[in-house]
Amino acid sequence: MAEFCKMKTRESSIIIGGGLSGLTLAYLLAQKHIEAIVLEASPRLGGRIQTVKGALGAPLELGATWFADKHRHLSSLSEELELQKFPQFSKGISLFQTKSFEPPQKFFVPEAETPSYRLAGGTQSLIDTLAQKLKAQNIRSNARVTGIRNSEDTVIVETATGEVFKAGKVIVCVPPQLAASQIEFSPELPKPVREILPTVQTWMAGAVKFTLEYSEPFWRNEGFSGMLYSHAGIVTEMYDHTNLEEDKFGFTGFLNSGAAAYAQEVRKEFVLRQLGELLGAKALQPTAYFDKVWTDEFVLAGSPVIHRPHQNNGHALLQMAYMDGKLYFCGTETATEFAGYMEGAVMAAKSIAERL
Numbered sequence: 001m002a003e004f005c006k007m008k009t010r011e012s013s014i015i016i017g018g019g020l021s022g023l024t025l026a027y028l029l030a031q032k033h034i035e036a037i038v039l040e041a042s043p044r045l046g047g048r049i050q051t052v053k054g055a056l057g058a059p060l061e062l063g064a065t066w067f068a069d070k071h072r073h074l075s076s077l078s079e080e081l082e083l084q085k086f087p088q089f090s091k092g093i094s095l096f097q098t099k100s101f102e103p104p105q106k107f108f109v110p111e112a113e114t115p116s117y118r119l120a121g122g123t124q125s126l127i128d129t130l131a132q133k134l135k136a137q138n139i140r141s142n143a144r145v146t147g148i149r150n151s152e153d154t155v156i157v158e159t160a161t162g163e164v165f166k167a168g169k170v171i172v173c174v175p176p177q178l179a180a181s182q183i184e185f186s187p188e189l190p191k192p193v194r195e196i197l198p199t200v201q202t203w204m205a206g207a208v209k210f211t212l213e214y215s216e217p218f219w220r221n222e223g224f225s226g227m228l229y230s231h232a233g234i235v236t237e238m239y240d241h242t243n244l245e246e247d248k249f250g251f252t253g254f255l256n257s258g259a260a261a262y263a264q265e266v267r268k269e270f271v272l273r274q275l276g277e278l279l280g281a282k283a284l285q286p287t288a289y290f291d292k293v294w295t296d297e298f299v300l301a302g303s304p305v306i307h308r309p310h311q312n313n314g315h316a317l318l319q320m321a322y323m324d325g326k327l328y329f330c331g332t333e334t335a336t337e338f339a340g341y342m343e344g345a346v347m348a349a350k351s352i353a354e355r356l
């Protein structure tokens, strides 16, 4: 048994999930001198935050991208980590496509509108900076937790590879729906909790996000904002994705739910065809295309997509401790405000850090 933090097992914690909530919690606990190990199922940290690089180096978002002034906890965390935010570009002609056989409607976003912000370098910079603040040996990737066992004054956590960890507290920072299907709790959780977990909607599970990189901002040069809403094509929403320095260019946005059924090459073809028709031939020459269907084993793992937004998010049963006060639920879906969003993930982590 890998007895994590051998000298002080009872005072140490195990954090399950290396997304924004898990890493923020580890960072906050480190500030309180509480040892915590993060067990992350995937080879990659960040969960629903994933920034990839285009062929020309543009940071391109496949997951979480925007936040606003009202997201105070996220904003103050990014400031504390010395990350720079910048407003989403929206100047120029935006397009609204209602029907495929009619020209798109044109509209302008009023300048006075409260901006959405992006993070310089991509949202991933939040994850990378948090991870850098933690001891490397306290972050374990490829460590999918399969079991949590209550054992006298400690909790025993088992992974799919047979590793066993022991600590005084365990905090589940994975979407509740996933916790219910992936982790065996022993003894089993009280019936009301067992019933609630699979009904908690995982925000953005099932979404299909795409991103494109271009060598020049040809749309800006022609007076377009890059913003598109469509009821007609595979792209349903799209935004300019130029970086803070304005030397790397692209778009990011969402595809319709039917897109998940196509192969990626087919999705790319449909996206380019739609953008070519709306923005001209230059749209057909991207330097990179990526997309992601958010249903994999780290977000949904075969559970059904719950269509009612935020169903049972922040539920009272997710605020309570179990296994004699040694087991807590964290993660954005447990937050009592802004659940599902990055703000919720940070708020949930802060709330647990205060309680531990």
Ligand SMILES: Cc1cc2nc3c(=O)[nH]c(=O)nc-3n(C[C@H](O)[C@H](O)[C@H](O)COP(=O)(O)OP(=O)(O)OC[C@H]3O[C@@H](n4cnc5c(N)ncnc54)[C@H](O)[C@@H]3O)c2cc1C
Binding pocket: 016, 017, 018, 019, 020, 021, 022, 039, 040, 041, 042, 044, 045, 046, 047, 048, 049, 062, 063, 064, 065, 066, 067, 143, 144, 145, 146, 173, 174, 175, 178, 182, 183, 203, 204, 205, 207, 208, 209, 294, 298, 299, 330, 331, 332, 333, 340, 341, 342, 343, 344, 345
């Ligand atoms: C396409 C998309 C767009 C989004 N856009 C925005 C946006 O613009 N603004 C915004 O605020 N939010 C947005 N979000 C939501 C935002 O990404 C989430 O609120 C936030 O990242 C959730 O963090 P979390 O730590 O709670 O959960 P997650 O990021 O889901 O992290 C959970 C982690 O647990 C790991 N894990 C799962 N099972 C196990 C297991 N058994 N053992 C160990 N580890 C496990 C997962 O691999 C994952 O890394 C978006 C999400 C998606 C998918």
